[in-house]
Amino acid sequence: MHEELNQAFSLDGRVAVVTGAASGIGRETARALAQAGIRVVLADVNQAGLAEGVAAVEATGGAASARRTDVTHRAEVDALAETTARAMGRLDVWVNCTGAVAYGTVLETAEPEPDWLMDINLKGTYWGCAAAGRATDWRAHADVS
Numbered sequence: 001m002h003e004e005l006n007q008a009f010s011l012d013g014r015v016a017v018v019t020g021a022a023s024g025i026g027r028e029t030a031r032a033l034a035q036a037g038i039r040v041v042l043a044d045v046n047q048a049g050l051a052e053g054v055a056a057v058e059a060t061g062g063a064a065s066a067r068r069t070d071v072t073h074r075a076e077v078d079a080l081a082e083t084t085a086r087a088m089g090r091l092d093v094w095v096n097c098t099g100a101v102a103y104g105t106v107l108e109t110a111e112p113e114p115d116w117l118m119d120i121n122l123k124g125t126y127w128g129c130a131a132a133g134r135a136t137d138w139r140a141h142a143d144v145s
Helices: 002-008 024-035 047-059 074-088 112-136
Strands: 015-019 039-044 064-068 093-096
Touching: 015 024, 015 074, 015 112, 024 039, 024 047, 024 093, 039 047, 039 074, 047 064, 064 074, 074 112, 093 112
Parallel strands: 015 039, 015 093, 039 064
Antiparallel strands: none
């Protein structure tokens, strides 16, 4: 029984995309997933951080690759999901860790800053969920009547 449970909940061979993976929570999430046996694609706009993130994952024995992706551009997020699913044969997990914060008060905020924050924090997450759903063809595995 114990072996059956281990197989049922094993993450070995699964594939994950982690956005915002060049640093912080995103990088640590990628490392943790890789330690659990998941092949991880790290995505971010920071290419130097991505290289460091891949090295951090590989240093713990995990499998990782990187793809520069700007989550504020839907086409880039779509390409990330499609390319990952095609290249790896599957896409099992999508983690939206990209995020931005405003430094200063609302009284100091200039016009473009709220748009930039919404593009990254809201629309980037929205595009990620949509792209992952299309790439994994979730309808084939769900009862959607």
